[in-house]
Amino acid sequence: MIHSIISQASTTTTAVTCSNCNLDTLCIPKGLGQSEVGELDLLVNKNNLRQKGEVIYQAGSPFKGLIALRSGSAKLLRIDLNGNELVVDFILPGEILGFDGLSSLIYNCTAIALETVNYCHLPVHKIERLAANTPGLNHILLQRSCDQFDSQIDKMMLSRRSAEERVACFILCISDRLRLRGYSEMEFRLSMSRVEIGNHLGIAHETVSRIIHLFQTQQLIEIKSRQLKIINKKELFNFYTTYSLNSTK
Amino acid sequence: MIHSIISQASTTTTAVTCSNCNLDTLCIPKGLGQSEVGELDLLVNKNNLRQKGEVIYQAGSPFKGLIALRSGSAKLLRIDLNGNELVVDFILPGEILGFDGLSSLIYNCTAIALETVNYCHLPVHKIERLAANTPGLNHILLQRSCDQFDSQIDKMMLSRRSAEERVACFILCISDRLRLRGYSEMEFRLSMSRVEIGNHLGIAHETVSRIIHLFQTQQLIEIKSRQLKIINKKELFNFYTTYSLNSTK
């Protein structure tokens, strides 16, 4: 608690900019020129905080801009007619949120912090202004948006697979995304509950539990509560592909 | 056959432009100013043809630009590790294809004509050029791209639902999209096979057949081969929502 307050204070005093931010290669600035990053930096609201469970933005509310997570993680969700929540995506540090509001200018989804998050906020009216005289930015935004499309297709493909494959893929996917951001790819803490994983993968949370247990007995992973260690990544990946070959035959 | 050749010849001679195109309110020009449409018009390759089953673009090939369907329909698909095809989307006239290649500059999916299609092609290098001095275009492209994201979320939500709901939703969705484009919303021909519908909805084609039959016995629709008539749209929609309430209880 005290630690987080201290680190918070220090980030504010050292005047974080887009150019010295450790996310620069992951965030929007990637691909922009020096002067463009400088301009972007002036427009971004930095060091916004949300505690675990707090709403970052609400579905149905007017689009206020894009958000880049600097630390912590979040879930992007939508509630269906029955009140069940579907977790559209989990968002890890360095990833960008808000594309669900860009088209209609109303957020389509709700974003909620899974743990304390620190984020940068690029207000909508400033996006417009900056985009007008920053040709590179438009390209980046479009690219980021299409990235989302691509990953949605991956999710769609996953929804045709068995529960085992979904969980295996989920673990490998989180691992890979953490690796990209410089964290350990073999051992990490899941910031989301079994229920949330289930809501994301389209399976019951009991099934998530059972399969995680199965993977442990097969010595593919070690799990204690939310602390996960990948023991046999290759086999986990093989499981994922081999299984589907069997199921087709 | 003769008819299609005639209509083809006439469209070429009457010099179709983006401004006189009957898709203008659905296609990219929507939201652009007069002069911008004019500029766009000069860059677009019009009247490309593909016959049923022919490839429009192939997954893995370099991105060549965005494509707007003027007539006919297509499917956007991806092949998984087992060689099963997943139909990511069906594309109806006036809709835009190619966002799956915009980010990585490699097409992620394969696009195949479901019947004879006529399309406009906006080459990638010309997009860049036009976008540089057409602030509105970037916005449109980004918006269209995010639209795709939104509809992907809808599909994700659908994947959590029962097979009946998926088929009901599919029929209503096609109906609605045809209505938007000025076609009859109550009676139309499905250009895709049961197998393709199944691959799109994530269910076996036998299940698609069974449910279509079920809907017919319930007098919600009339179907003969691929010719579909919606008898009770309201009930079809109710079915879709009521069922899910029951399933939660």
Place this chain on the structure above:
DNA sequence: CGACGCTTTGAGGAGATTCAAGACACGTGG
């Protein structure tokens, strides 16, 4: 320490898949 939420585990059942076979539609060639 007790309450609450999260996770695990078991048993039974529902929905969808798979496999198999037959019906239908469409185009081709005799």
Place this chain on the structure above:
DNA sequence: CCACGTGTCTTGAATCTCCTCAAAGCGTCG
């Protein structure tokens, strides 16, 4: 014009995966 073949669609029966419901274990926080 009909026979034929191919691909599509329908229908049935058996099987299996996953869900639902239920209850107990675990952990955390006030």
